[in-house]
Amino acid sequence: xxxxxxxxxxxxxxxxxxxxxxxxxxxxxxxxxxxxxxxxxxxxxxxxxxxxxxxxxxxxxxxxxxxxxxxxxxxxxxxxxxxxxxxxxxxxxxxxxxxxxxxxxxxxxxxxxxxxxxxxxxxxxxxxxxxxxxxxxxxxxxxxxxxxxxxxxxxxxxxxxxxxxxxxxxxxxxxxxxxxxxxxxxxxxxxxxxxxxxxxxxxxxxxxxxxxxxxxxxxxxxxxxxxxxxxxxxxxxxxxxxxxxxxxxxxxxxxxxxxxxxxxxxxxxxxxxxxxxxxxxxxxxxxxxxxxxxxxxxxxxxxxxxxxxxxxxxxxxxxxxxxxxxxxxxxxxxxxxxxxx
Amino acid sequence: xxxxxxxxxxxxxxxxxxxxxxxxxxxxxxxxxxxxxxxxxxxxxxxxxxxxxxxxxxxxxxxxxxxxxxxxxxxxxxxxxxxxxxxxxxxxxxxxxxxxxxxxxxxxxxxxxxxxxxxxxxxxxxxxxxxxxxxxxxxxxxxxxxxxxxxxxxxxxxxxxxxxxxxxxxxxxxxxxxxxxxxxxxxxxxxxxxxxxxxxxxxxxxxxxxxxxxxxxxxxxxxxxxxxxxxxxxxxxxxxxxx
Numbered sequence: 001x002x003x004x005x006x007x008x009x010x011x012x013x014x015x016x017x018x019x020x021x022x023x024x025x026x027x028x029x030x031x032x033x034x035x036x037x038x039x040x041x042x043x044x045x046x047x048x049x050x051x052x053x054x055x056x057x058x059x060x061x062x063x064x065x066x067x068x069x070x071x072x073x074x075x076x077x078x079x080x081x082x083x084x085x086x087x088x089x090x091x092x093x094x095x096x097x098x099x100x101x102x103x104x105x106x107x108x109x110x111x112x113x114x115x116x117x118x119x120x121x122x123x124x125x126x127x128x129x130x131x132x133x134x135x136x137x138x139x140x141x142x143x144x145x146x147x148x149x150x151x152x153x154x155x156x157x158x159x160x161x162x163x164x165x166x167x168x169x170x171x172x173x174x175x176x177x178x179x180x181x182x183x184x185x186x187x188x189x190x191x192x193x194x195x196x197x198x199x200x201x202x203x204x205x206x207x208x209x210x211x212x213x214x215x216x217x218x219x220x221x222x223x224x225x226x227x228x229x230x231x232x233x234x235x236x237x238x239x240x241x242x243x244x245x246x247x248x249x250x251x252x253x254x255x256x257x258x259x260x261x262x263x264x265x266x267x268x269x270x271x272x273x274x275x276x277x278x279x280x281x282x283x284x285x286x287x288x289x290x291x292x293x294x295x296x297x298x299x300x301x302x303x304x305x306x307x308x309x310x311x312x313x314x315x316x317x318x319x320x321x322x323x324x325x326x327x328x329x330x331x332x333x334x335x336x337x338x339x340x341x
Numbered sequence: 342x343x344x345x346x347x348x349x350x351x352x353x354x355x356x357x358x359x360x361x362x363x364x365x366x367x368x369x370x371x372x373x374x375x376x377x378x379x380x381x382x383x384x385x386x387x388x389x390x391x392x393x394x395x396x397x398x399x400x401x402x403x404x405x406x407x408x409x410x411x412x413x414x415x416x417x418x419x420x421x422x423x424x425x426x427x428x429x430x431x432x433x434x435x436x437x438x439x440x441x442x443x444x445x446x447x448x449x450x451x452x453x454x455x456x457x458x459x460x461x462x463x464x465x466x467x468x469x470x471x472x473x474x475x476x477x478x479x480x481x482x483x484x485x486x487x488x489x490x491x492x493x494x495x496x497x498x499x500x501x502x503x504x505x506x507x508x509x510x511x512x513x514x515x516x517x518x519x520x521x522x523x524x525x526x527x528x529x530x531x532x533x534x535x536x537x538x539x540x541x542x543x544x545x546x547x548x549x550x551x552x553x554x555x556x557x558x559x560x561x562x563x564x565x566x567x568x569x570x571x572x573x574x575x576x577x578x579x580x581x582x583x584x
Contacts, residue, residue, distance in 0.1 A: 063570040075570065104387045110566070112378060117567035209374035255560040273568050274564055300546035305397075305554055310556070310568045314561045323561045325568060334544050 007282050039104025047126055048118070049176035054085030056203035058094070062193035065308045072189070075100055077111070080117070082203065088210035091115035114213050121265075123194060124169055124181035127248055135160055135244040136167075145170050147179035148196040154180070159268070161243070165191075166271070175201070191309070213306065216254040217263075227252065227262065233279040235262035238336040241275075242328035244268045264324075273326030275336055280319050302337055304330060313337060346372050353379070 026126075040097045059081055061161070065075045076097040091113040100107040124134050142155040147170050154170035164186035178221045180195040220227045230252045245266040253263045253276070264275045302315030302322075311333050312325040316328045318339040325335065348371055350364035353364050357380075474479045554562050 061570070065569070103385075105381055109378065109381050109385060114567045115565070121567065124568070186412065202582070208368055209371045212371075253560075255558070257559075261560065272568075276560070276564075301545070301549055302546050303549050303551045303556060303558060305551050305564060305565070307554065307569045311567065312561050312565045313548075314557050314559060315546060323558070323564070325561060325564045327568070334542075334548060337546070338544055 005109055034078050037150060037246050043126065043129055044141075046171060046176040047129070049172075049178075050089070050123065050125070051085060052141070053083060053175045053177055054083040054205075055177065055201050055202070056205065056208075056326065057196045057199035060097070060193070060195050062190060064191050065190060074098060076196070077108070079111070082208045082210075084205055084210065089115075089119050090208050091118055107117055115195070116213055119211065124167070124178050126269060127267040127272070128246055128269050131244065131246045131267060135268045136270065139166065145180075147172075148199045150174070150179060150199060152179045159270075170338075172199075183198040187298070195223070207238070217251050219249060219251040220249045221245065231260050231262055231278075233239055233262075235264075237264055238275050238324075239338055240331035240335045241266050242268075242326070243271055245273055245328070248272070261323075271327050271330050273336075274324065278321045278322050280316055302334065306330070349377065357383075387472070
């Protein structure tokens, strides 16, 4: 396993010093003029650490939903996360620390079913280094902290254009794993948090049932043209994406009814927006008609739902079933559903 | 997942009591975890409270049917609908079986059943039922309100408007500027929050704001659940805000 104890610290310090000479500057640790190109490797290790590090640890998960800008509901629960260092992982929810709905067993069962999504998309990751540099800037040069008894380096980032949104991320100095990530909103409200309370780098994983995708997901390279063979229809990307987002992955997924969808994930370096489409055919899931639709307007209809900071839009546009979900403005998400004339 | 896993899981789903005897389950960690989860899901579902059918439903259905019969006699709506269904002739083999049951009964029955064509419920029926189940009260109102007799305005009302409803000049002169200011504030407020009103843009489709994730497809709900850690809380300011 690549040891990054000293070199990562040096990277962070040197990078921050050379690239910004202070605070509130664009994130550009490696690759910035003046910073040795060799330091790029450290960021790669941070990106790869969840996949190539063998570990097991308990984490505390915190999620806050703000209602009407004043009433807040905070959910906290613990989970056991395991990785075999070869790409296989498992998240086992353990215990709710706050009241949860509808009840604790059901809540934990639901969380267990989302382990694949959580490990890949919920946990803080630097998913695309270039996009991360473009969209985020750091607020300080970082501080030395201890998380789960391990030495870590905590840096604070902000997303350009999102006022008051601050990420505080503590990287393990030995492995590059994110040991703690807290996301704060305006007025310092903790929006979401993930923190290791214990970490074992030599775990016994013999009893761990690693995650197996239940949606028959198959990733493919869009430019290779193999997607059409897998999907049975020609996949296409949206004409516009939210500002700062770039294509992160393309895949085929199968829904509960057995229909294949094209899935495209976009990232701004950290956050994700998902775009899915399929050609409308016989047996397609029909959304219950709304009062507006019943007025028999010939126009296509898209439904829009907002859950806190995340919005979801779904509908049929020009013969395509479309879904777009993510933390972006509703206008940007709806623009993604626009189809060519 | 290995074929053994599939076979074992099928057996467990068919007969949960056999778990203690299931040898594969003792050896396969994947299946142990799967079985633990399956039991948790099963327990969660069975522990849900049963919601009884409203007592008045049965009597309401009976009354409606009785009313239909008494009004329409043998030509009631239900009977007309039943008569309009196409007759499906019984296969000849069924007659043979009834007249002469043979030891081949089991096999023949299976052959008969597999020979029958599957009739799927029309999509439109599923959609209409789902729509009605979502908002039964609204649909009852929509269905019956059109049948109500439309009352006419008494002629006397046109001829002599009530004196107390006549506009008061003094009050009007006071209210007019207040109303103008209020309208201006509303307009300003709307412009200020224009970003939250995507409906004002023509995307080439209509945008309908919904207040529950259940109004999206299961796939969308699943991704949304992942991004919100399952939180299905909706800002109350959004409730009822539909275009």
